[in-house]
Every structure is written in structure tokens, then in C-alpha cells.
Amino acid sequence: MLFCSSIKVIIALTLFHSDTFSSLQPTYFPGFAFSWMCLISHRLFMPRLLLAENRAVSLSNHLLSSCVDTMFQGWGALHKHLLSLFKFLGPFFREGDLQIAERDLYRGVLRILLVLLHDFPDFLSEYYFTLCDTIPPQCIQLRNIVLSAFPATIILPDPHLPGVDFDTLPEMGPIPPILSDFASLIRSNELRVQLDQYLLGRGSPAFLSQLKDALKNPPNAEPVGEAYNLSLINAVIMLIGVSSVAQAKARNGSPLFVASDPGPVAVQYLVCNLDVEGMRFSLWPTLSTYVVFLGQHSILSSIVLHLRYPNAHTHWFCSLILHLFLEVKDDRFREVVSKVLLERFIVHRPHPWGA
Numbered sequence: 514m515l516f517c518s519s520i521k522v523i524i525a526l527t528l529f530h531s532d533t534f535s536s537l538q539p540t541y542f543p544g545f546a547f548s549w550m551c552l553i554s555h556r557l558f559m560p561r562l563l564l565a566e567n568r569a570v571s572l573s574n575h576l577l578s579s580c581v582d583t584m585f586q587g588w589g590a591l592h593k594h595l596l597s598l599f600k601f602l603g604p605f606f607r608e609g610d611l612q613i614a615e616r617d618l619y620r621g622v623l624r625i626l627l628v629l630l631h632d633f634p635d636f637l638s639e640y641y642f643t644l645c646d647t648i649p650p651q652c653i654q655l656r657n658i659v660l661s662a663f664p665a666t667i668i669l670p671d672p673h674l675p676g677v678d679f680d681t682l683p684e685m686g687p688i689p690p691i692l693s694d695f696a697s698l699i700r701s702n703e704l705r706v707q708l709d710q711y712l713l714g715r716g717s718p719a720f721l722s723q724l725k726d727a728l729k730n731p732p733n734a735e736p737v738g739e740a741y742n743l744s745l746i747n748a749v750i751m752l753i754g755v756s757s758v759a760q761a762k763a764r765n766g767s768p769l770f771v772a773s774d775p776g777p778v779a780v781q782y783l784v785c786n787l788d789v790e791g792m793r794f795s796l797w798p799t800l801s802t803y804v805v806f807l808g809q810h811s812i813l814s815s816i817v818l819h820l821r822y823p824n825a826h827t828h829w830f831c832s833l834i835l836h837l838f839l840e841v842k843d844d845r846f847r848e849v850v851s852k853v854l855l856e857r858f859i860v861h862r863p864h865p866w867g868a
Contacts, residue, residue: 524561527558540601546601546618547617550598550621553591559628563588589692596643600647607649637658642693642695645659646747653856657864661864661866699752707724712760721783722786724779741808753779754819754829757774769825772840784837788806823867837850
């Protein structure tokens with residue numbers, strides 16, 4: 514009992530420092546950004562937060578119940594710090610050209626994620642959704658690092674072996690643990706209820722048109738210039754996938770991915786009806802314009818966030834991309850699919866297993 518009490522005191526002091534760091538985050542004190550980043554990644558702070566769960570598991574059962582609640586707060590505290598760091602990093606990438614200090618900040622973030630990938634992959638794999646949702650879309654390498662994390666208990670099968678059938682891999686069966694509260698990103702309770710009803714097969718097909726309009730940003734929304742609410746798109750795609758996999762698991766003996774289920778039908782509707790005419794851009798006034806399908810790109814970028822280590826979600830979203838590539842008879846859409854997948858490989862390693 515004394516051992517448990519001492520651990521609770523250490524964790525409580527660490528969480529006290531964590532709360533202090535939250536009040537000093539770079540959004541409030543930009544000039545303190547580099548020092549703040551060093552503090553949250555310090556060897557006497559970050560490992561102590563992340564090792565809390567491992568210490569809890571090593572305790573006997575009668576001690577576990579009394580102190581595990583305190584220990585699980587460590588992961589959530591570091592998760593909050595990383596989100597604050599990513600949010601501070603975002604505006605620099607929207608401006609396009611990074612200054613020297615901004616590049617150094619990016620390198621610091623990159624090194625923190627590499628340390629977490631090497632020493633605490635379970636943390637990244639269970640919080641992957643909110644981390645990737647907050648990481649600026651331009652930072653594909655940062656997202657790849659998060660998506661490359663997998664639990665230490667899993668041995669990745671070699672996807673390049675001849676005759677490998679992903680549908681029969683036993684690793685594709687389990688549903689992965691997710692600590693991210695993705696449903697909270699759907700701020701409209703009415704939209705959430707309607708989407709849940711539709712995915713259960715009780716909604717009207719007319720709801721899909723309302724869903725498409727809800728994904729668009731109002732004219733004066735922040736950040737300025739973004740036509741679509743990327744966080745809402747990510748949350749909707751995540752909810753569709755999680756609900757579809759759960760329903761498929763409840764049907765004993767049926768395939769995990771069924772193209773006629775409400776989930777795949779909804780995603781196919783969105784990719785076919787967003788950006789019908791595209792958005793025209795010009796690199797220079799004297800050059801010809803080019804067309805970018807931002808809605809389709811956003812939907813597909815959200816889908817590939819779930820191509821990670823072997824699990825039921827990776828299986829379902831991989832099958833979804835293959836289904837869309839075959840069923841959507843539009844060469845422009847297939848170009849967008851190829852572009853989104855290629856973006857993940859033209860950056861430095863690591864590359865996610867599911868890609």
C-alpha cells in the first residue's frame with residue numbers, strides 16, 4: 514500500500530507540472546515555444562507520464578484498483594500537450610514558406626514523435642486519430658510517423674510475400690483500441706443522431722445530401738480559405754468506419770466489408786458529389802489554371818489515416834479504397850486516389866504498414 518501511495522504522489526506532482534505547462538503553451542506565449550517544447554519532452558517528464566500505465570499493470574490486483582485511475586491520466590496529459598504543439602504549428606504551414614525558426618520548430622516536433630514511436634508506440638497507436646487530425650495536412654511525414662506506430666505485442670506480417678491474402682490474415686480480425694474521442698468533433702447533436710440512424714439502416718437516403726452540405730465551411734469560417742471542415746470530415750469518416758466494422762462483427766459469418774452497407778454507400782456518395790466541377794487555381798497569372806478536387810482529396814486523405822498496422826479498421830478502409838477505385842468510373846477521381854496514396858511514399862520513412 515505504501516508503494517502505491519508513493520507512486521500516486523509522484524504521478525500527482527507530475528500532473529501538477531503538466532497543468533502548469535498547459536497554461537504556458539506556445540499559443541499563449543509564442544516566445545517561450547522552444548523552451549516549452551523542451552520541457553514537455555524532457556527525459557524526467559515525458560517518460561514519467563507515459564510509463565504510468567506500465568507501472569499500473571505491474572501492480573497486484575488489490576493495489577491496481579486504488580491507483581490506476583490516477584495513473585491513466587498521464588497519457589491524456591501528454592496527449593493534450595501534443596495537440597497544443599500541433600495547433601501552434603498549423604498556421605506556419607498555411608502561409609507556405611517556413612522561416613528558419615519555424616523549420617527548427619518542425620524538426621523538434623519530428624524528433625519528439627520519433628522518440629515516441631521508438632519507445633512508446635502504444636501511446637501513438639491509441640491516440641492516432643486526434644493526433645493526425647490536429648497535425649497540419651501538409652505535414653505528411655509527421656502523420657506517417659504516428660500511423661506507423663503499432664502495439665509492442667504485435668508482429669507485423671510481411672505484405673510482400675507471394676500469395677498473401679489480406680482477408681485471411683488473423684491479424685486483420687481484432688478491433689484496435691482507440692482512446693481518441695472522435696465523436697466529440699461532430700458538434701451538431703442533430704447531425705450525429707441522423708448519421709447514427711442512417712448507419713443503422715433507419716435513415717433516409719435524402720440525409721446524404723444534408724451531410725454533404727454540412728461538411729462545407731461557412732464563408733467566414735476559420736481558418737480563412739478552407740472550403741471544407743477537415744476535422745468534421747475526419748470525424749464523419751471515422752464514425753462511418755467504426756460503426757460499419759462493429760455491425761459487421763455482430764453479423765457472425767459475414768464478410769467484414771460489404772459494399773451495400775450504409776457506410777460504403779455514404780462514402781461513395783460523398784466522393785461522387787463533392788467538387789463536381791472542381792476548384793480552379795493558377796500558380797501564376799500568366800500560366801494556365803489547374804483543377805483541384807479538394808473535397809475528394811479531403812475525403813480520401815481522411816480514409817488513408819486508418820491504413821495502419823493489421824487490424825479490422827485497416828482491413829475495412831483498405832477494402833473501401835479498392836471498392837471506390839473500381840466503382841467510381843471517373844479517371845479524375847482515380848488520379849486523386851493515386852495522388853493521396855503517393856503522397857505518403859514520397860516523404861522519408863517510416864511508411865505505415867497499411868499503405
